[in-house]
Amino acid sequence: MEEVYAFGANPLDRASERRGDAAWVAALLDHPDSRIALLSELKPRVRPGSPAPVIDWQPVAPWRDHIAAGATCVLLGLVDGRARFALDATAVPLGADGAELGDMRALAGIMEAGAAAILGEARAIIDWHARHRFCAACGTSTTVHSAGWSRRCPSCKAQHFPRTDPVVIMLPVRGERCLLGRNARRAGARFSCLAGFVEPGETLEAAVRREVLEESGLRVGRVTYVASQPWPFPSSLMCGFIAEAISDDLKIDHAELATARWFSRAEVLAMAARSAAGEDAPDTLAPPIAIGHHLARRWASGEF
Amino acid sequence: MEEVYAFGANPLDRASERRGDAAWVAALLDHPDSRIALLSELKPRVRPGSPAPVIDWQPVAPWRDHIAAGATCVLLGLVDGRARFALDATAVPLGADGAELGDMRALAGIMEAGAAAILGEARAIIDWHARHRFCAACGTSTTVHSAGWSRRCPSCKAQHFPRTDPVVIMLPVRGERCLLGRNARRAGARFSCLAGFVEPGETLEAAVRREVLEESGLRVGRVTYVASQPWPFPSSLMCGFIAEAISDDLKIDHAELATARWFSRAEVLAMAARSAAGEDAPDTLAPPIAIGHHLARRWASGEF
Numbered sequence: 001m002e003e004v005y006a007f008g009a010n011p012l013d014r015a016s017e018r019r020g021d022a023a024w025v026a027a028l029l030d031h032p033d034s035r036i037a038l039l040s041e042l043k044p045r046v047r048p049g050s051p052a053p054v055i056d057w058q059p060v061a062p063w064r065d066h067i068a069a070g071a072t073c074v075l076l077g078l079v080d081g082r083a084r085f086a087l088d089a090t091a092v093p094l095g096a097d098g099a100e101l102g103d104m105r106a107l108a109g110i111m112e113a114g115a116a117a118i119l120g121e122a123r124a125i126i127d128w129h130a131r132h133r134f135c136a137a138c139g140t141s142t143t144v145h146s147a148g149w150s151r152r153c154p155s156c157k158a159q160h161f162p163r164t165d166p167v168v169i170m171l172p173v174r175g176e177r178c179l180l181g182r183n184a185r186r187a188g189a190r191f192s193c194l195a196g197f198v199e200p201g202e203t204l205e206a207a208v209r210r211e212v213l214e215e216s217g218l219r220v221g222r223v224t225y226v227a228s229q230p231w232p233f234p235s236s237l238m239c240g241f242i243a244e245a246i247s248d249d250l251k252i253d254h255a256e257l258a259t260a261r262w263f264s265r266a267e268v269l270a271m272a273a274r275s276a277a278g279e280d281a282p283d284t285l286a287p288p289i290a291i292g293h294h295l296a297r298r299w300a301s302g303e304f
Numbered sequence: 305m306e307e308v309y310a311f312g313a314n315p316l317d318r319a320s321e322r323r324g325d326a327a328w329v330a331a332l333l334d335h336p337d338s339r340i341a342l343l344s345e346l347k348p349r350v351r352p353g354s355p356a357p358v359i360d361w362q363p364v365a366p367w368r369d370h371i372a373a374g375a376t377c378v379l380l381g382l383v384d385g386r387a388r389f390a391l392d393a394t395a396v397p398l399g400a401d402g403a404e405l406g407d408m409r410a411l412a413g414i415m416e417a418g419a420a421a422i423l424g425e426a427r428a429i430i431d432w433h434a435r436h437r438f439c440a441a442c443g444t445s446t447t448v449h450s451a452g453w454s455r456r457c458p459s460c461k462a463q464h465f466p467r468t469d470p471v472v473i474m475l476p477v478r479g480e481r482c483l484l485g486r487n488a489r490r491a492g493a494r495f496s497c498l499a500g501f502v503e504p505g506e507t508l509e510a511a512v513r514r515e516v517l518e519e520s521g522l523r524v525g526r527v528t529y530v531a532s533q534p535w536p537f538p539s540s541l542m543c544g545f546i547a548e549a550i551s552d553d554l555k556i557d558h559a560e561l562a563t564a565r566w567f568s569r570a571e572v573l574a575m576a577a578r579s580a581a582g583e584d585a586p587d588t589l590a591p592p593i594a595i596g597h598h599l600a601r602r603w604a605s606g607e608f
Contacts, residue, residue, distance in 0.1 A: 001526065008507045016503070017518055017557065121505025128504065131462070132440040139438035139445065149503075158435070162504050166470045166541055198541060199320070199453075200432065200466050201425025203312045204532040214321055222305065225529040228508040237470055237502060239543075253321065 003298075005229045006289035007120035009113035012077025012084060019146040025075060028083040029067070034060050035082070036073075037119065038089040039126055043101040044119045045089070052110040055119065056099040063087055072129040074148030076121055086122035086148075088130070104232070108289045117230075124232035125149075128162045131234075136160070163235050168207045169195040170241040171295045172218055174248065178268065178299055179216060181252070181260030182282065189258070191271065192286035193295050195238070208241050216260055217251025220244060224304065229291040240291045242304045268300035307602075309533045310593035311424035313417035316381025316388060323450040329379060332387035333371070338364050339386070340377075341423065342393040343430055347405040348423045349393070356414040359423065360403040367391055376433040378452030380425055390426035390452075392434070408536070412593045421534075428536035429453075432466045435538075440464070467539050472511045473499040474545040475599045476522050478552065482572060482603055483520060485556070485564030486586065493562070495575065496590035497599050499542070512545050520564055521555025524548060528608065533595040544595045546608045572604035 018024055028034050035057040038045040046053035060067075067073045072088040094101065104123055108116040125148060135142050135153035142151040142160065151160045171193045172179040183189035196211035198204060205223040212220045222244040229238040252260050263271075271285040275293060286293045298304065322328055332338050339361040342349040350357035364371075371377045376392040398405065408427055412420040429452060439446050439457035446455040446464065455464045475497045476483040487493035500515035502508060509527040516524045526548040533542040556564050567575075575589040579597060590597045602608065 002509055004507065007505065008510070010505050010510060014503065014514060016514070017559070117505060124504035134438060134440055134443035136436040136438055136440045136464075139443040141443065160440075161469075161501070163467055164470055164502055164504055165465075166468055197465070198468055199318065200428035200468055200539060201311065201314050201421060201534050201536065202541075203308065203534060204541070204543065205306055206312070206314060210318060210320070230505050230507060232504065235504060237506075237508070239508065255321070 002227055003294065004113070005227070005291050005294055006108040006113070007117050007230045007232060010117035010121060011114040012079060012118060012121075014077040015075070016149070019075060019149050025147045028075065029060055029085070031083065032059070033082040034085065036060050036063055036085040036087050037076070037122055038087050039122055040090045040092070040094070040101055042104070042123050042127055044104065044107065044122065045094070045099045046102040046107065047099055052112065053102055053107060054111070055115050060085065063089070066092060072126050072144070072148065074122070074125050076118060084118065086126060088126045105289060109287060120230055120232040124230070124235050125162055127232070127234045132160060164237050165235050166198040166204070167195055167231070167236045167238050168198055168204055168211060168241060169193045169238050169292055169295065170208045170212060170223070170243040171299055172212050172216060172220065172243045172245045173299060173304075174245040174262070177262040177264060178296060179218065179245070179250075179260055180263055180268070180285075180296060181215070181257035184254060184256055184258040188282065190275070190280070190282055190284050190286050191263075192290060193292035194257075195292070204239055204241070208243050212243050212245070215253050215256045217249060218245040219247040221246040226295055226298070226304070227291060238291045240295050242295065242299060265300040265302070268296050272297040272300065306531055307598065308417070309531070309595050309598055310412040310417070311421050311534045311536060314421035314425060315418040316383060316422060316425075318381045319379070320453070323379060323453050329451045332379065333364055333389070335387065336363070337386040338389065340364050340367055340389040340391050341380070341426055342391050343426055344394045344396070344398070344405055346408070346427050346431055348408065348411065348426065349398070349403045350406040350411065351403055356416065357406055357411060358415070359419050364389065367393070370396065376430050376448070376452065378426070378429050380422060388422065390430060392430045409593060413591060424534055424536040428534070428539050429466050431536070431538045436464060468541050469539050470502040470508070471499055471535070471540045471542050472502055472508055472515060472545060473497050473542050473596055473599065474512045474516060474527070474547040475603055476516050476520065476524065476547045476549045477603060477608075478549040478566070481566040481568060482600060483522065483549070483554075483564055484567055484572070484589075484600060485519065485561035488558060488560055488562040492586065494579070494584070494586055494588050494590050495567075496594060496596035497544075498561075499596070508543055508545070512547050516547050516549070519557050519560045521553060522549040523551040525550040530599055530602065530608070531595060542595045544599050546599065546603060569604040569606070572600050576601040576604065
């Protein structure tokens with residue numbers, strides 16, 4: 001089976017074909033075995049646990065009034081037939097019951113992988129609702145359908161679905177060296193792969209070649225898919241590739257990359273080890289929650 | 305280099321890093337070497353050509369009033385430094401100059417590959433503008449920026465980018481047989497791969513396994529990426545996979561698939577040949593413009 005990275009190990013049965021059955025969804029909300037995860041301003045409520053925090057799963061009943069008042073509520077999926085929902089509880093202050101708000105990236109590095117993936121799904125879809133309350137076609141306020149998986153316009157009847165933005169992320173390689181860069185737009189960014197959004201009318205492979213050329217000046221020949229990762233900041237789907245450069249001369253776009261240079265396999269392995277040990281310095285590799293870390297590490301290990 | 309399918313061979317330099325330079329874009333619109341492709345109700349204007357129709361590229365000047373009046377105009381990219389734009393000319397009746405409106409799918413099967421890809425890009429982004437005139441965050445009418453590659457909200461300042469929806473399309477295989485189905489929702493659908501939209505919180509591989517299980521009842525183990533294809537109906541990015549089934553019993557979801565059954569490699573090759581020869585019958589394979597055709601053909605040829 002393929003390697004799976006942070007936010008990718010979602011254990012839920014999405015039951016997508018049943019979401020449109022409003023009576024079924026209502027029965028799940030009433031069921032005593034159903035549980036709900038809460039997010040406030042997109043931060044998940046978690047409880048201390050060992051070795052890491054756990055999702056603060058709540059019974060649904062105490063939250064029924066908030067749901068009825070219009071707080072975004074989404075059916076994330078089922079575990080052994082028992083429903084798991086997510087609720088936007090931004091309007092509700094934390095109680096004194098020991099729950100706390102966690103940072104999603106920090107949690108993804110320490111929580112059980114399935115729990116982190118569930119919270120990533122919850123974050124992506126709650127954020128989509130928050131930013132898509134109106135019909136993009138006509139401007140009318142839309143209503144939630146399909147247990148939180150669509151919005152419909154009462155005026156023009158348009159149906160809107162959660163958005164997922166494909167991003168290519170790639171390691172340019174040339175013989176025994178690979179190119180890593182530091183993002184110019186993120187303070188404290190470490191060395192990682194290049195990346196960019198796929199545009200209408202592009203294949204994934206064409207997007208890889210365009211982004212590498214734009215950011216580094218390198219021409220890319222063969223492009224090899226490695227793995228994908230959902231990245232809920234806010235709604236990316238990272239598609240990871242190895243990109244074989246067929247030219248050498250770097251022409252760095254400093255609007256995109258603060259710096260970029262070639263690394264040997266040994267250098268990458270050393271940086272990956274420091275990063276995996278928790279070191280956070282500008283001259284080390286992106287953290288292990290990021291697929292870019294693994295593309296570089298796997299290439300450096302001789303996998304490609 | 306990888307195989308490239310219909311809409312995938314886009315030859316344009318998108319010059320994406322310069323789109324935000326309004327003076328540069330205005331100069332391109334004024335330049336006598338610039339050309340503009342016209343779409344009416346998303347159908348491209350083409351001219352008869354041999355062996356196939358060609359894009360009816362127009363000088364920009366006669367269309368300046370339409371652009372000034374607010375018709376959607378997008379910088380598709382550059383060819384040898386010369387700009388290629390697309391214009392939504394739905395409001396303008398066809399003249400008597402020999403141009404005609406073409407069907408995008410039919411054209412993609414016969415036109416030069418690069419031209420079809422350019423028209424696919426034009427269709428996807430013009431359609432995106434038509435369906436996203438208002439801010440999804442606050443309902444205000446938005447304005448076009450970056451040569452047609454973003455819209456901005458004058459009220460809440462939200463920035464909106466063209467949407468590209470990742471779709472997984474996969475051929476389930478089990479030993480020497482593969483599963484093909486006929487879509488229940490499209491009249492006249494032929495046998496093809498299974499497919500479905502990737503959801504927030506999913507890897508591509510998880511989406512493959514979920515869709516195959518939902519539609520066919522088969523459990524999937526190893527998933528192998530093959531190729532991708534932009535599919536501008538309206539804004540899909542098809543991500544093609546081979547999906548190794550680890551169970552045998554079919555449980556077809558007839559809301560999705562009118563029928564589905566196992567095929568031998570020889571059967572698939574025979575169907576692919578009939579389809580490539582232009583035969584359009586329910587018991588043949590999806591046409592060669594579709595990546596599903598090639599996933600099945602390549603597996604049947606022993607490539608995987």
